[in-house]
Amino acid sequence: MTIAYTRQDFQSDQEVRWCPGCGDYTILASVQLFMADAGIPKENVVFVSGIGCAARFPYYMETFGMHSVHGRAPAIATGIAAARPELSVWVVSGDGDALSIGGNHLIHALRRNVNIKILLFNNQIYGLTKGQYSPTSEAGKRTKSSPMGSLDHPFNPVSLALGAEATFVARTLDMDRTHTIEMLTAAHQHQGSAFIEIYQNCNVFNDKAFIELTAKESRDENQIRLVQGEKVLFDGGKKGVALEEGRAFIVDVEQYGEDVVHTHDATVDDPATAFALSRLAHGPHGPTPLGIFRNVERPAYDDDMERQIADATEAKGPGDLASVLRTNATWTVD
Amino acid sequence: MAITQDSAPPISDRERRQRVVIRFAGDSGDGMQLAGARFTDASAAFGNDLATLPNFPAEIRAPAGTLAGVSAFQIHIAGGDILTPGDAPDVLVAMNPAALKKNLDDVMPGGVIVINTDSFEERNLAKAGYETDPREDGTLDGYNVLAAPMDELTKEAVKDSGVQGREVLRSKNFFALGALAWMFDRPQETTLDWVAEKFAAKPEVLAANTAAFKAGYNYGITTEAFAHSTFEVPAADLPPGEYTNVVGNQTIAWGLIAGAQAAGIPLFYASYPITPASDVLHELARHKNFGIKTFQAEDEIAAVGLALGAAFVGHLGVTGTSGPGVALKSETISLALMAELPLIILNVQRGGPSTGLPTKTEQSDLMMSIHGRHGDAPLPVIAASSPGDAFDAAIEACRIAIKYMTPVILLSDGYIGTSSEPWLLPDSANLPSFPTSFATHIEGKEFMPYLRDPETLARPWAVPGTPGLEHRVGGLEKDQLTGDVSYDPINHEVMTLLREQKVAAVANDIPDIEVEDDADAELLVVGWGSTYSATRAGVNNTRLEGYKVAHIHLRHLHPFANNLGEVLARYPKVLVPELNRGQLSRLLRAEFLVPAISFSKVQGLPFKAAEIKDKIIETLEMP
Numbered sequence A: 001m002t003i004a005y006t007r008q009d010f011q012s013d014q015e016v017r018w019c020p021g022c023g024d025y026t027i028l029a030s031v032q033l034f035m036a037d038a039g040i041p042k043e044n045v046v047f048v049s050g051i052g053c054a055a056r057f058p059y060y061m062e063t064f065g066m067h068s069v070h071g072r073a074p075a076i077a078t079g080i081a082a083a084r085p086e087l088s089v090w091v092v093s094g095d096g097d098a099l100s101i102g103g104n105h106l107i108h109a110l111r112r113n114v115n116i117k118i119l120l121f122n123n124q125i126y127g128l129t130k131g132q133y134s135p136t137s138e139a140g141k142r143t144k145s146s147p148m149g150s151l152d153h154p155f156n157p158v159s160l161a162l163g164a165e166a167t168f169v170a171r172t173l174d175m176d177r178t179h180t181i182e183m184l185t186a187a188h189q190h191q192g193s194a195f196i197e198i199y200q201n202c203n204v205f206n207d208k209a210f211i212e213l214t215a216k217e218s219r220d221e222n223q224i225r226l227v228q229g230e231k232v233l234f235d236g237g238k239k240g241v242a243l244e245e246g247r248a249f250i251v252d253v254e255q256y257g258e259d260v261v262h263t264h265d266a267t268v269d270d271p272a273t274a275f276a277l278s279r280l281a282h283g284p285h286g287p288t289p290l291g292i293f294r295n296v297e298r299p300a301y302d303d304d305m306e307r308q309i310a311d312a313t314e315a316k317g318p319g320d321l322a323s324v325l326r327t328n329a330t331w332t333v334d
Numbered sequence B: 001m002a003i004t005q006d007s008a009p010p011i012s013d014r015e016r017r018q019r020v021v022i023r024f025a026g027d028s029g030d031g032m033q034l035a036g037a038r039f040t041d042a043s044a045a046f047g048n049d050l051a052t053l054p055n056f057p058a059e060i061r062a063p064a065g066t067l068a069g070v071s072a073f074q075i076h077i078a079g080g081d082i083l084t085p086g087d088a089p090d091v092l093v094a095m096n097p098a099a100l101k102k103n104l105d106d107v108m109p110g111g112v113i114v115i116n117t118d119s120f121e122e123r124n125l126a127k128a129g130y131e132t133d134p135r136e137d138g139t140l141d142g143y144n145v146l147a148a149p150m151d152e153l154t155k156e157a158v159k160d161s162g163v164q165g166r167e168v169l170r171s172k173n174f175f176a177l178g179a180l181a182w183m184f185d186r187p188q189e190t191t192l193d194w195v196a197e198k199f200a201a202k203p204e205v206l207a208a209n210t211a212a213f214k215a216g217y218n219y220g221i222t223t224e225a226f227a228h229s230t231f232e233v234p235a236a237d238l239p240p241g242e243y244t245n246v247v248g249n250q251t252i253a254w255g256l257i258a259g260a261q262a263a264g265i266p267l268f269y270a271s272y273p274i275t276p277a278s279d280v281l282h283e284l285a286r287h288k289n290f291g292i293k294t295f296q297a298e299d300e301i302a303a304v305g306l307a308l309g310a311a312f313v314g315h316l317g318v319t320g321t322s323g324p325g326v327a328l329k330s331e332t333i334s335l336a337l338m339a340e341l342p343l344i345i346l347n348v349q350r351g352g353p354s355t356g357l358p359t360k361t362e363q364s365d366l367m368m369s370i371h372g373r374h375g376d377a378p379l380p381v382i383a384a385s386s387p388g389d390a391f392d393a394a395i396e397a398c399r400i401a402i403k404y405m406t407p408v409i410l411l412s413d414g415y416i417g418t419s420s421e422p423w424l425l426p427d428s429a430n431l432p433s434f435p436t437s438f439a440t441h442i443e444g445k446e447f448m449p450y451l452r453d454p455e456t457l458a459r460p461w462a463v464p465g466t467p468g469l470e471h472r473v474g475g476l477e478k479d480q481l482t483g484d485v486s487y488d489p490i491n492h493e494v495m496t497l498l499r500e501q502k503v504a505a506v507a508n509d510i511p512d513i514e515v516e517d518d519a520d521a522e523l524l525v526v527g528w529g530s531t532y533s534a535t536r537a538g539v540n541n542t543r544l545e546g547y548k549v550a551h552i553h554l555r556h557l558h559p560f561a562n563n564l565g566e567v568l569a570r571y572p573k574v575l576v577p578e579l580n581r582g583q584l585s586r587l588l589r590a591e592f593l594v595p596a597i598s599f600s601k602v603q604g605l606p607f608k609a610a611e612i613k614d615k616i617i618e619t620l621e622m623p
Ligand SMILES: Cc1ncc(C[n+]2csc(CCOP(=O)(O)OP(=O)(O)O)c2C)c(N)n1
Pocket: A051, A052, A053, A054, A055, A070, A093, A094, A095, A096, A097, A098, A121, A123, A125, A126, A127, A128, A129, A134
């Protein structure tokens, strides 16, 4: 049975307090539109976030939610999903939240394949604390905490997730609602943990970080759409992505022909190709792949956990405290 | 397995003792913990009252033969009600020179020392720091030394068992155990049955251990020195009922299971391995057929997060650790407090700060439990006082966490966690019951997640899956009714006070302190946690000498029982023994303005009853 919801059903009565023009608004709208269509009973949806601008998200969703501790949302969400596998559990996180203070929880949630969907709002900056460089900021970035340029080499979140052997890894853009909803839908349908990096513009502290991907004049030549079963072509089919010796690179289709162009298959178990694709762009400068990098099947942690309980109960019968209390030798004093 | 009673001397030849303290000591590879545990079971089966104290090195395998590598297990057996594992051993089993060197000073004058002479060769003597052989240089004068070449005798005993090479000498702890079983008239079948079950899959090891144990027993019978050092410790006159011998890490796990059953909700235990708390995780992981979910997280921060997540969706969320882990969990504990969700944080304390003395006991996390969070963040703190009491303390923690929608810190320590005592099994039919009532529907127009119960001040527990009760919790301050984010200054003050009052109100829901009183006592001893056994015994022994002393023991460390201030005020002197630098004494001074005197010990070891007694007398005699 699908439930007829509208976007309004997922709008809480709280005033949304992001800066006008912030990319978070668009993502919120996409998520609410997706939820209205997905047909998950509202009372079974839980949004968990850490701390940051992005992390205010649960307050604006008319579902169950927890705005928790900086970086720890994947751990809390894991507890929720492991305790109650029937719930639809979503994590909303920023680049500082998920990759700096919470990096450890992120990789462990991904490798375990717990049934949680992690949305990383990557604005390549610390928004809430007013503009320090983040673990995804480009090296040399000048901010208040790096007046001579940041010395940090940035993470590529998609590469990181693939390195943690995440079973579902995707990337999308705040501005592109249709694509965002497509990614959310695929993540929802996936068994286990899903990771979606969403490029999100912070117009106050890091405006135009993704301009190459979003501006009319440059987006065609920079957005590489990964579509399952299709050749990886972009720039109106003039360019494509080829693979050689495990490395992905861009080829001129007019010169080399379509045959050399890679056909995308996210369901291949070996993550090497997905990883190679993720290395095409380090930060959204120049041609950057968007879409689903990896989507493979592996048993979900929470399901396995239920199975162990069922197996133990079948083998030993339901728990009997009186007999547990007699684990060690007993004796009777008359 | 029949015992060859005919070859044993008549019981009357045995020296009758009301109580004996025995310490097994050897290299960490010598299997002394196992020998101690087996002797404990045999003594329980025999009917003695008992208390045990393991003492092992922090390193899994410190260099063999060194002082650092010595592992010991002490057991106190008695014919009467005993409380502590004993102060000074009457009998020391020393498997090597290092074990002798490290433990000899503790042995009672005139005590029995059982040594494995085969290990007293030059290299081992040097490793232990002996320049001359203590057997010959007068070191052991005044003790009753029972020497046996245990290596040789074990080799001989196990030669037909099929074990080879280094495996052969592994059975020598069973040789020693056999000899002690003879000396103390322990039933052989308790040990032999255990060996048969434990090593069923390894027939050679089964045969070797059985043979070594019997060889030790027979050595006792046939060797004159042993034959004249036999004891009879009568069975204890315990209250009638069914008993078992338990360590606190087991009972606290079982108490959590009982607490979840009392509440009628599933138990979710998340933890990251740490000594001495890991055994609680191990124990609960064995009981998945209760529907218990155990989760070994990537770190302690994740573990508390997992437990809090589980609590948010209606499970009994518990996270267990030791001091360093609690430090990591602190930020999320404050979130649980702010979100007003039930959560239990178990701290099996160990010597600190930092890695400190990981395998040793201490009570030095009391202040951290009560005050160790950012913000004004009060929460209930409950302490177990013995392995048996840990069961009840855990149930109490569950009750309070759920009833008041609050995180609760449950304190145990390395001593309670790893030492054992006979425990009168509770009647499973009469365990407490406090069924959880989740919010099920909206009262009024919209759901008010912070509308409080007028009596407990607890907010409703509304869990996902309940239509219409969708709401958000979080760390930001919340409006006192709607639960919406609120930066209103007055609201923050109201909420801060409400959180404080809610926890303070727990005092109305816990029993008053009952004083173990002597009429016109001049001095009150105030204990908490694992010092119970030593303080109780110390107080009793002081009274036997005619002093008048009163004693109370606190389970609830925050909030205190309502009558505590009035009780403290009744006595001219208040003495607070603690395995820390006076943390409870300071709390009492601050809260009640009483001149509490601290008696502190921070050696990683429990108090001895004699230390408490001496201190009581000293304090009474102070002007
Ligand atoms: C323990 C802790 N340390 C630091 C902070 C301060 N803090 C809040 S949000 C944040 C960074 C947020 O950056 P990001 O995750 O990228 O989110 P954004 O604001 O950009 O959406 C920091 C450092 C905090 N709240 N808690």
